[in-house]
Amino acid sequence: xxxSTVLIIPAALLDKAxxxxxxxxxxxxxxxxxxxxxxEATHYGAHTLASAEFFDLFLAAQSxxxxxxxxxxxxxxxxxxxxxxxxxxxxxxxxxxxxxGMSHASPxxxxxxxxxxxxx
Amino acid sequence: MSANLVATGGRLDxxxxxxxxxxxxxxxxxxxxxxxxxxxxxxxxxxxDITETGVESVSYAAFDLxxxxxxxGAIAGGLTGQAxxxxxxxxxxxxxxxxAGGTFSIGGTSHNWTGAAPGILRAVTGxxxxxxxxxxxxxxxxxxxxxxxxxxxxxxxxxxxxxxGPELIVNGGFDTDTNWNKQGGWTxxxxxxxxxxxxxxxxxxxxxxxxxxxxxxxxxxxxSFTSGILRVAAGIxxxxxxxxxxxxxxxxxxAKEAGGVGIYxxxxxxxxxxxxxxxxxxxxxxxx
Numbered sequence: 001x002x003x004s005t006v007l008i009i010p011a012a013l014l015d016k017a018x019x020x021x022x023x024x025x026x027x028x029x030x031x032x033x034x035x036x037x038x039x040e041a042t043h044y045g046a047h048t049l050a051s052a053e054f055f056d057l058f059l060a061a062q063s064x065x066x067x068x069x070x071x072x073x074x075x076x077x078x079x080x081x082x083x084x085x086x087x088x089x090x091x092x093x094x095x096x097x098x099x100x101g102m103s104h105a106s107p108x109x110x111x112x113x114x115x116x117x118x119x120x
Numbered sequence: 121m122s123a124n125l126v127a128t129g130g131r132l133d134x135x136x137x138x139x140x141x142x143x144x145x146x147x148x149x150x151x152x153x154x155x156x157x158x159x160x161x162x163x164x165x166x167x168x169d170i171t172e173t174g175v176e177s178v179s180y181a182a183f184d185l186x187x188x189x190x191x192x193g194a195i196a197g198g199l200t201g202q203a204x205x206x207x208x209x210x211x212x213x214x215x216x217x218x219x220a221g222g223t224f225s226i227g228g229t230s231h232n233w234t235g236a237a238p239g240i241l242r243a244v245t246g247x248x249x250x251x252x253x254x255x256x257x258x259x260x261x262x263x264x265x266x267x268x269x270x271x272x273x274x275x276x277x278x279x280x281x282x283x284x285g286p287e288l289i290v291n292g293g294f295d296t297d298t299n300w301n302k303q304g305g306w307t308x309x310x311x312x313x314x315x316x317x318x319x320x321x322x323x324x325x326x327x328x329x330x331x332x333x334x335x336x337x338x339x340x341x342x343x344s345f346t347s348g349i350l351r352v353a354a355g356i357x358x359x360x361x362x363x364x365x366x367x368x369x370x371x372x373x374x375a376k377e378a379g380g381v382g383i384y385x386x387x388x389x390x391x392x393x394x395x396x397x398x399x400x401x402x403x404x405x406x407x408x
Contacts, residue, residue, distance in 0.1 A: 047184050
């Protein structure tokens, strides 16, 4: 089972968020959508279909239980990881993170709604 | 023989009567649906593997039309040729040049592929994100090859080659100050349209009526550019193609509303001039 998931990170934390994504095995550049799409980006976003394992990891990390990763080898400190997690906006309606959330007609509509929520 | 379906404690049981002793029966393709109208049988192996009676099975890559992208490995000798991409919305052929050691990519935040204009992936997939095939080759596809590929993908539920329909813009060369719906800050003179949005704020220049979910091929020349941002728009503000400098631009914009097609001075400091705008709806050629 997987859920449409939008992740948005403040631009100031983009590098560390990408390092965290790489450390978790999602590749070097997870956040590629500048927000807003014109002018200077204040945030960067990503869309993915995330599994239950992702949400287990995310919820555990939010409560302070980080996975056993050599953060220094990944170019991060535990403080960096916690700062990214604290600032990360995650929208995943219907997932374990938001079981009552209403799904969207398409990933692009989901992304647009998440960005609109950020602006609102 | 007759069969009864009984719900028992969250489980559905089939009960058969009239089976003769010593007779073996094969029972398959059971499908339980709400309501009294039976729909074609579906075998659901996973969310991404569903087979329906009467519907040809297809393999596809699903792009989210947000940031999903696929990139080939390095193409050692490079390539000068064409790309053919088929999707739910139609097929499209574009020219392609890949330098030695370069790659070919499809998807990403510009919703296109290497060598193709921004937004084309929305048109080819009919906004579903489903790509049935993407192939690249040295040299050009012949008309016969394209026609054969079209037939194949139409048989799988896709559509034919996407081609630009009739020109929708009247007075795209701005020869006269007519036909255009101008908001504050836009003027037409000297065979061009000029915008200074510090006069009227973020405003548009447009005409016609866009059709929701239709994709338009828009080209224009930006003859001068001082500051700000221009957006090519179908509907009011749903443009994808952004312009921030002089040159000739081509882009594909999928309308989300019926608001006309044109140019939107997005930033309140936009100062620019444009000429030779063309807007044509992209249509599978069998629907022309």
